[in-house]
Every structure is written in structure tokens, then in C-alpha cells.
Amino acid sequence: xxxxxxxxxxxxxxxxxxxxxxxxxxxxxxxxxxxxxxxxxxxxxxxxxxxxxxxxxxxxxxxxxxxxxxxxxxxxxxxxxxxxxxxxxxxxxxxxxxxxxxxxxxxxxxxxxxxxxxxxxxxxxxxxxxxxxxxxxxxxxxxxxxxxxxxxxxxxxxxxxxxxxxxxxxxxxxxxxxxxxxxxxxxxxxxxxxxxxxxxxxxxxxxxxxxxxxxxxxxxxxxxxxxxxxxxxxxxxxxxxxxxxxxxxxxxxxxxxxxxxxxxxxxxxxxxxxxxxxxxxxxxxxxxxxxxxxxxxxxxxxxxxxxxxxxxxxxxxxxxxxxxxxxxxxxxxxxxxxxxxxxxxxxxxxxxxxxxxxxxxxxxxxxxxxxxxxxxxxxxxxxxxxxxxxxxxxxxxxxxxxxxxxxxxxxxxxxxxxxxxxxxxxxxxxxxxxxxxxxxxxxxxxxxxxxxxxxxxxxxxxx
Amino acid sequence: xxxxxxxxxxxxxxxxxxxxxxxxxxxxxxxxxxxxxxxxxxxxxxxxxxxxxxxxxxxxxxxxxxxxxxxxxxxxxxxxxxxxxxxxxxxxxxxxxxxxxxxxxxxxxxxxxxxxxxxxxxxxxxxxxxxxxxxxxxxxxxxxxxxxxxxxxxxxxxxxxxxxxxxxxxxxxxxxxxxxxxxxxxxxxxxxxxxxxxxxxxxxxxxxxxxxxxxxxxxxxxxxxxxxxxxxxxxxxxxxxxxxxxxxxxxxxxxxxxxxxxxxxxxxxxxxxxxxxxxxxxxxxxxxxxxxxxxxxxxxxxxxxxxxxxxxxxxxxxxxxxxxxxxxxx
Amino acid sequence: xxxxxxxxxxxxxxxxxxxxxxxxxxxxxxxxxxxxxxxxxxxxxxxxxxxxxxxxxxxxxxxxxxxxxxxxxxxxxxxxxxxxxxxxxxxxxxxxxxxxxxxx
Numbered sequence: 001x002x003x004x005x006x007x008x009x010x011x012x013x014x015x016x017x018x019x020x021x022x023x024x025x026x027x028x029x030x031x032x033x034x035x036x037x038x039x040x041x042x043x044x045x046x047x048x049x050x051x052x053x054x055x056x057x058x059x060x061x062x063x064x065x066x067x068x069x070x071x072x073x074x075x076x077x078x079x080x081x082x083x084x085x086x087x088x089x090x091x092x093x094x095x096x097x098x099x100x101x102x103x104x105x106x107x108x109x110x111x112x113x114x115x116x117x118x119x120x121x122x123x124x125x126x127x128x129x130x131x132x133x134x135x136x137x138x139x140x141x142x143x144x145x146x147x148x149x150x151x152x153x154x155x156x157x158x159x160x161x162x163x164x165x166x167x168x169x170x171x172x173x174x175x176x177x178x179x180x181x182x183x184x185x186x187x188x189x190x191x192x193x194x195x196x197x198x199x200x201x202x203x204x205x206x207x208x209x210x211x212x213x214x215x216x217x218x219x220x221x222x223x224x225x226x227x228x229x230x231x232x233x234x235x236x237x238x239x240x241x242x243x244x245x246x247x248x249x250x251x252x253x254x255x256x257x258x259x260x261x262x263x264x265x266x267x268x269x270x271x272x273x274x275x276x277x278x279x280x281x282x283x284x285x286x287x288x289x290x291x292x293x294x295x296x297x298x299x300x301x302x303x304x305x306x307x308x309x310x311x312x313x314x315x316x317x318x319x320x321x322x323x324x325x326x327x328x329x330x331x332x333x334x335x336x337x338x339x340x341x342x343x344x345x346x347x348x349x350x351x352x353x354x355x356x357x358x359x360x361x362x363x364x365x366x367x368x369x370x371x372x373x374x375x376x377x378x379x380x381x382x383x384x385x386x387x388x389x390x391x392x393x394x395x396x397x398x399x400x401x402x403x404x405x406x407x408x409x410x411x412x413x414x415x416x417x418x419x420x421x422x423x424x425x426x427x428x429x430x431x432x433x434x435x436x437x438x439x440x441x442x443x444x445x446x447x448x449x450x451x452x453x454x455x456x457x458x459x460x461x462x463x
Numbered sequence: 464x465x466x467x468x469x470x471x472x473x474x475x476x477x478x479x480x481x482x483x484x485x486x487x488x489x490x491x492x493x494x495x496x497x498x499x500x501x502x503x504x505x506x507x508x509x510x511x512x513x514x515x516x517x518x519x520x521x522x523x524x525x526x527x528x529x530x531x532x533x534x535x536x537x538x539x540x541x542x543x544x545x546x547x548x549x550x551x552x553x554x555x556x557x558x559x560x561x562x563x564x565x566x567x568x569x570x571x572x573x574x575x576x577x578x579x580x581x582x583x584x585x586x587x588x589x590x591x592x593x594x595x596x597x598x599x600x601x602x603x604x605x606x607x608x609x610x611x612x613x614x615x616x617x618x619x620x621x622x623x624x625x626x627x628x629x630x631x632x633x634x635x636x637x638x639x640x641x642x643x644x645x646x647x648x649x650x651x652x653x654x655x656x657x658x659x660x661x662x663x664x665x666x667x668x669x670x671x672x673x674x675x676x677x678x679x680x681x682x683x684x685x686x687x688x689x690x691x692x693x694x695x696x697x698x699x700x701x702x703x704x705x706x707x708x709x710x711x712x713x714x715x716x717x718x719x720x721x722x723x724x725x726x727x728x729x730x731x732x733x734x735x736x737x738x739x740x741x742x743x744x745x746x747x748x749x750x751x752x753x754x755x756x757x758x759x760x761x762x763x764x765x766x767x768x769x770x771x772x773x774x775x776x777x778x779x780x781x782x783x784x785x786x787x788x789x790x791x792x793x
Numbered sequence: 794x795x796x797x798x799x800x801x802x803x804x805x806x807x808x809x810x811x812x813x814x815x816x817x818x819x820x821x822x823x824x825x826x827x828x829x830x831x832x833x834x835x836x837x838x839x840x841x842x843x844x845x846x847x848x849x850x851x852x853x854x855x856x857x858x859x860x861x862x863x864x865x866x867x868x869x870x871x872x873x874x875x876x877x878x879x880x881x882x883x884x885x886x887x888x889x890x891x892x893x894x895x896x897x
Contacts, residue, residue, distance in 0.1 A: 303650025
């Protein structure tokens with residue numbers, strides 16, 4: 001029995017301590033094999049001959065069964081996967097690591113008519129396509145700096161969703177600086193709230209001061225408690241720097257005890273001009289990954305989901321982010337884009353992620369722009385072809401993460417993603433107990449992380 | 464069913480205690496119920512056709528005349544149920560030892576040893592050991608990272624009834640006690656099922672107190688629980704907690720909602736009906752937004768969780784809307 | 794004399810948002826109301842502090858009706874709530890003197 005050739009590019013073997021982790025995500029298969037077994041399996045793949053050994057035979061059988069289809073880019077008509085609304089780029093905070101905006105950029109607020117048109121267009125598209133689930137996501141700036149847009153679109157979307165008979169969810173990413181009644185409103189009306197809270201007061205106030213220089217912690221903490229009592233799924237998002245990385249476990253415990261969120265996202269600082277001025281550095285990726293795992297153990301003991309999106313091994317995707325997934329993100333000026341980052345950030349990477357415009361109630365989408373966005377996928381990232389994370393991380397952010405081709409080294413994102421991804425696979429297999437020993441052994445972790453190709457067939461000499 | 468509070472005093476300070484609102488706000492003139500008033504409570508049980516005397520506190524066994532109260536209740540053929548922390552005076556323990564397991568059930572509420580402390584735990588173990596099959600264990604879940612496995616060895620060591628009553632720590636209306644928020648119910652449900660499986664293997668039955676909800680368990684988990692004999696219900700009804708001053712409340716978490724007086728004419732069914740009427744409006748909601756559209760709630764299978772937790776979702780908003788001037792005759 | 798009309802939430806009214814309704818309960822009388830549709834939207838906007846000036850144009854966009862029609866519907870809803878005791882109303886003279894009134 002031989003394994004279909006296409007599958008061979010989705011069968012990975014990564015050294016973990018003195019063993020190999022055999023990982024075939026599209027076959028939902030993972031196994032820990034000793035070196036002999038790994039060699040036998042590799043040789044059988046190369047030769048096309050059946051493996052004699054009993055348990056390896058079972059693995060061979062599993063690899064021969066139909067795999068999940070290889071994740072593919074979307075084709076055909078553009079049906080928005082979700083409606084993204086950018087009510088404003090303005091914000092009421094002056095976070096030390098946030099990208100710099102001109103006064104003009106931050107002042108612009110989406111008009112109510114634009115917001116109304118965006119929702120109506122989206123719902124019309126869903127009705128035409130016969131889609132039964134709608135999602136509206138709010139980005140910024142700070143979305144609650146344009147409250148009327150939220151009030152209008154939430155109520156309008158509900159009415160339209162009921163008219164066309166589809167379910168509806170709302171998601172917002174927010175800094176949590178608003179008054180108490182608005183906070184209750186958010187807790188009642190938004191399904192998923194991603195709240196930026198970098199840690200206790202000393203961390204949060206340093207990272208995320210208000211525009212007048214005063215700390216925002218007191219307000220955010222108060223509102224976080226209100227949100228935690230409400231109906232929304234609360235995710236706390238903490239930006240991690242080189243100075244705070246060692247405190248991730250402490251922060252995880254504090255989050256769980258104080259706010260019992262549904263999930264906690266630890267995100268390493270994305271360097272920017274502002275962060276450099278603020279003397280904030282991203283964490284060492286090894287430290288980040290190790291502390292993320294420690295924090296994850298704590299979170300999981302409380303039933304809280306640790307979130308590191310690139311390491312989510314349940315994801316099967318060709319793109320890490322909304323880009324290429326037919327998201328329609330509407331900016332205050334009516335531009336419809338595939339990405340919610342600042343346009344000048346894409347352009348700095350030679351990308352144009354605009355899809356079209358919403359004007360006078362009608363939408364013009366450019367087919368070539370849609371195709372271009374769809375082509376931003378992991379199939380077109382040779383650097384990722386042999387990495388076991390390719391269907392989960394899918395190469396990360398198209399704007400913020402570019403690898404040289406071919407890659408000589410894994411960058412910080414790759415390092416931490418590979419470590420966290422491997423831990424997640426081991427946990428899924430019930431082998432989480434191996435992780436402390438593995439993480440303590442820097443050489444062993446480097447062997448796992450720095451392997452140039454994870455493909456089983458590319459494994460060199462196995463002792 | 465009705466619970467009779469005979470002591471307002473407790474020798475522990477559990478962070479989740481749901482009598483907190485009532486005992487803190489109480490204007491009770493005494494710490495312990497008079498014997499004469501206890502007789503009046505027994506009269507109430509008689510006219511309500513209730514054959515159980517369920518004794519509550521604070522810590523009920525601290526009542527200086529506890530043995531006499533038990534004797535008086537037994538004289539009226541009441542089965543005695545005592546809700547205790549097990550840290551009872553010798554006289555109380557000795558009086559309970561004299562009763563057979565069919566005459567009394569002592570529900571000993573225990574906390575995890577690491578929380579309770581070794582000395583407390585040892586005292587509880589000793590009391591449970593002496594009570595033997597008269598005792599069963601109660602455990603209140605007030606943290607999502609709870610570890611109940613110690614209960615199984617406790618049962619093995621102490622030789623009490625192989626049954627554990629699990630309770631969710633519900634909020635008082637003030638929210639001043641430590642409690643489990645409904646957002647944590649699903650995570651807790653998963654842990655309960657794991658524990659119930661473990662308990663079943665040890666021959667221990669898991670029972671459930673009030674306020675659990677249907678949606679905290681998956682269909683598969685419910686099948687598992689049923690298969691191992693751990694039947695769970697989704698109820699929240701007026702308990703009828705009678706306090707020391709003769710005021711009847713729906714239940715201690717809801718003491719802030721008001722009380723009804725216990726008079727020589729009132730009986731439990733009438734009180735229950737009165738409380739159901741008092742709380743009917745709030746019961747249209749549940750602990751989750753989705754309760755209002757849930758088929759299980761609509762059909763009455765699930766009550767929508769603890770009413771105190773439900774009422775805590777409500778709020779008052781003192782908005783004020785000014786309509787611009789209207790020309791009127793002055 | 795011109796007077797402003799001020800509607801306030803009745804002090805004994807508490808409320809909660811559910812999946813398909815706003816549920817209001819009068820803590821004193823135990824009466825309850827289920828608000829749906831436009832009424833629920835109005836309540837939601839009032840709860841976050843919308844003024845009359847802002848609420849009517851926004852409603853007009855939400856339910857896609859002309860402002861004049863919305864104004865009429867809005868007034869009818871308020872009057873109904875006043876009748877039912879959900880809100881209270883008072884008239885204020887321009888000099889700020891309050892003249893409490895319970896019905897229209």
C-alpha cells in the first residue's frame with residue numbers, strides 16, 4: 001500500500017527530544033515514534049511498499065485513507081465572509097506602541113448613511129447567496145469613539161438578519177475606555193469582545209495611557225469586570241514586550257481570578273516607529289513561547305482558552321487573516337478593503353488590498369482586486385511549503401510577516417509559532433507531560449524549531 | 464420541603480456563603496431560635512404535611528439546645544436533616560449518633576483541604592467517621608479550578624454514605640459572596656462529568672443541588688451522567704428558608720427580594736405559591752440571554768438557572784429624555 | 794409659556810436584554826413588559842443616554858422611515874410607556890421649575 005503523492009507534502013516529522021512527532025493534519029493523525037519507526041515509515045513512503053510492523057501498518061492505513069481536502073483559496077463569486085466596519089481610526093488613547101496617525105486620519109468618522117448602506121449591501125449579498133449566517137466585526141482606531149455607528153449598525157443588522165432569516169453575531173476589538181452604560185450595552189449586544197488589557201496597572205498604564213498622559217487602567221479594569229458579568233464572550237488581549245514576557249504566567253492567573261474570560265490572547269509586540277520611540281521591544285521569541293505555554297497551563301486549569309492564532313492546530317486555512325477570505329472591510333471613506341490595517345502599511349510592502357468602494361448606496365468591487373487578495377495565500381508562499389504549521393499559521397500576516405525566499409532562517413514569528421504549535425499538537429495527543437522536559441532543553445527545542453523541512457520524506461539520516 | 468434556621472452563628476467563614484446578605488442585613492434579636500419558636504416551626508411542618516425537619520444555620524449544631532430540638536422534632540416523627548460543616552460540639556454529635564441512618568441525614572459540607580486547613584479537615588473527618596452512614600457529603604463549587612477528588616478518599620476513610628451532593632455557589636443578590644458566574648458553567652460542567660465518572664467507578668453517587676442548567680452539559684455528557692446514575696435536574700424553586708425571626712424567604716440567595724411572615728395559619732404550599740407569584744416576572748428571563756428562546760426553558764424542562772443569578776442580570780437605568788419645548792397654556 | 798417635557802425611567806423599573814426581547818419588571822408591582830422591535834430599540838438607545846435630538850434621526854435610519862413618521866411613532870411609544878408606568882413625565886418651565894405630572 002502506498003500513500004498518495006499529494007499527501008506526502010502533508011506528512012510531517014519533527015524531532016521532539018529523542019523521538020519524532022509524526023504529524024499529518026489533513027489525516028487528523030499524530031503519533032510519537034522512535035527513530036527506527038520513523039525511518040521505516042519514511043522508507044516505506046519513498047519505496048511505495050507496505051510497512052510490515054503492526055502499529056506502523058495502522059499508521060500507514062490511516063495515511064492511505066482519504067484525507068481532508070487540501071485547503072484552497074476561495075473561487076467563484078465574491079460573497080462577503082463577514083462585514084468589517086471601521087467606524088473611525090480615531091482613538092481616545094495614546095498607546096506607546098500604536099502606529100502614528102495624522103490628525104486628519106484619526107478625525108474621520110464613518111457617516112451614518114455610509115454605515116447604513118454597508119449593512120444593507122452586506123445583508124443583500126447574503127440573501128442573494130442564500131447564506132444563513134451573518135457576522136459584523138468592528139475595528140479601529142477605537143470603534144466606540146463612533147458610538148452612533150455601532151448603535152445604528154447593530155440594530156439595523158438585527159432587523160435585516162431577521163428579515164432574511166439568518167443568524168447574526170457581532171464582534172468588536174476595543175480598548176475598553178467608555179462609560180458604564182456603554183459598557184453594559186457592549187456586554188448585552190456584542191457577542192465577542194476582544195478587550196485590550198496588557199496586565200495589571202503598572203504594565204497597562206505604561207503601555208496604554210490616555211491622551212492626557214493619565215493611565216487608563218482604572219477604567220479598563222472596571223469595565224472588564226462589567227463585561228465579564230455580561231453575555232458577551234470576553235477575550236482579553238495582552239500585548240507582550242521584552243519587559244513583560246516573564247510575567248505572562250502571573251498575568252494569566254490574574255486574568256482568570258479577576259475576570260474569568262472565555263479566552264486570553266497573548267500577542268507579542270509588533271514593532272513600530274511609536275514602539276521604538278517608547279523604548280518598547282518585542283519579546284525574545286523563545287521566551288515568549290516558553291512563557292506562553294506556562295500561561296496556557298494556567299489558563300486551561302481555569303477552563304480559559306489560551307489564544308495564539310497562528311498556533312491553532314484546529315485551523316485549516318490558506319490565509320491567516322481576513323485577507324483572501326473574502327472579508328469586506330469598510331472604512332470611513334467608503335473604501336472596501338480586504339485588510340483592516342492602515343493602507344500605508346500595506347503599500348509599504350508593495351500590496352494594494354483595496355477591493356472596491358461603497359458610494360451613493362452602491363458597491364463597486366474590482367474582480368482583479370478580489371483575485372489579487374485571494375492569491376495572498378500559503379500556496380504562494382514557498383517559505384511555508386515544508387512547515388508543519390502551513391495550514392494553521394498559513395504564513396502569518398501578509399503585511400507584517402514576510403520571509404525571504406528561500407528562507408535561510410526562521411524569524412521570530414516562525415520560532416514562537418512552531419514551538420506553540422508543537423505544544424498544541426502534543427497536548428491534543430495527550431502528551432502534554434512531555435512539554436516541560438522538552439522546553440527546558442534548549443538544544444532539543446532548537447532541533448525541533450530549526451529543522452529546515454518538516455516533511456517526513458525530507459528527513460535526512462536517522463540514527 | 465422547608466429549611467428551619469435555628470442558628471445565626473457559624474464557626475466558619477466560607478467565601479461563597481449565600482446566607483451572607485441575610486445574616487449581615489438581619490435585624491435578628493438573637494443568635495439562636497427559642498425552643499418555643501421551634502415548636503411553632505414544627506407546627507408549621509405538621510400543617511404543611513412535611514415529614515422532614517431540615518435544620519440550617521449559620522451552623523445549626525452550635526445551638527446550645529440542639530439535642531433538645533432534635534428530640535422535639537423526633538417526637539413528631541420528623542426525619543432530621545442537618546446542614547452542617549461538621550465542626551460540631553460533642554453534645555450535638557452524640558445526639559445525632561443516637562439516631563439511626565433512617566431517622567437522620569447529616570449533610571456535611573466540606574471544602575478542599577487546602578482551603579479548609581488541615582486541622583479543620585481532620586475534625587470534619589472525625590465527625591463524619593463517627594456519624595458513619597448517617598452522614599453524606601456536600602461540596603460547593605465556587606471556583607472553576609475546583610478539585611473534588613479528595614471527596615472519594617474521604618468517603619472511603621470515613622465510611623459515610625457513598626453519595627456526594629454537588630452544589631453551584633450561587634450569588635446573593637448583592638453579589639458579595641464568591642460565586643460561579645454562569646459564563647463558567649460549561650467549563651464546570653465538563654469537570655463535573657469527569658468527576659462523576661471517577662466517582663461511579665468508586666461506587667459513589669453524585670447528586671445535584673439546585674440551579675444547574677441544561678446547556679452546561681452536552682447531550683453526550685448527559686447520557687453519561689444518566690448511565691452512571693447521576694441524575695441531574697434543572698430546578699430552581701422556592702425552598703422556603705424560615706429565619707430565626709419567623710420570616711420566610713424564597714431561599715437565602717434571594718433574601719433581598721423580601722419575606723413573608725410565618726403565621727399560625729400559613730402552610731408551605733401557600734407560601735410556595737406566594738413566592739412563585741412574586742418571582743414570576745423575573746422567571747421569564749434566565750441566567751443567559753438565550754434562555755428566553757430556549758426550548759427547554761419554554762417547555763419547563765429547565766428553569767433557566769438560579770433566580771438570584773438571573774435577577775442580578777437586571778439593572779435600573781435612570782435615563783432622562785428631554786423633549787424640546789412644547790407650546791402650552793401656562 | 795413654553796415648557797420642556799422630561800421623561801424619566803420610573804425608579805422601580807429594572808430591565809434586562811434577552812435574545813429576543815427587553816424584559817422590564819416593576820420591582821414594586823411585579824408587573825412585567827416584553828419590549829420587542831422598535832420599542833426595544835428605543836429603550837436601548839435611551840439607556841445609553843441618547844437625546845431626543847439624536848434618537849429620532851438615528852431611528853429613522855434604523856427602521857428606514859421618514860423622520861416625521863418616526864417622530865410620531867416615538868411619541869406614541871413614550872405615551873404608552875407613560876400610561877403603563879414604565880416612565881414618568883414632568884413638565885419643566887423655562888425657568889427650571891418642575892411641575893410633576895403623571896399622565897398626558
